[in-house]
Amino acid sequence: xxxTLAVLALILxxxxxxxxxxxxxDHTKQVMSxxxxxxxxxxxxxxxxxxx
Numbered sequence: 001x002x003x004t005l006a007v008l009a010l011i012l013x014x015x016x017x018x019x020x021x022x023x024x025x026d027h028t029k030q031v032m033s034x035x036x037x038x039x040x041x042x043x044x045x046x047x048x049x050x051x052x
Contacts, residue, residue, distance in 0.1 A: 034040055034047035041048045 037050055038047040039050050040046075
């Protein structure tokens with residue numbers, strides 16, 4: 001019986017951790033990658049060509 005409860009706890013633990021983490025304030029920042037030769041423009045929120 002103890003083994004069964006331990007196995008269930010280990011199976012369900014990641015589900016609860018993921019559910020609790022999704023509401024965290026730490027997930028408000030997103031990362032954007034631009035292709036080579038472009039940089040991220042904060043004003044327009046788009047990738048713009050880099051001029052040299």
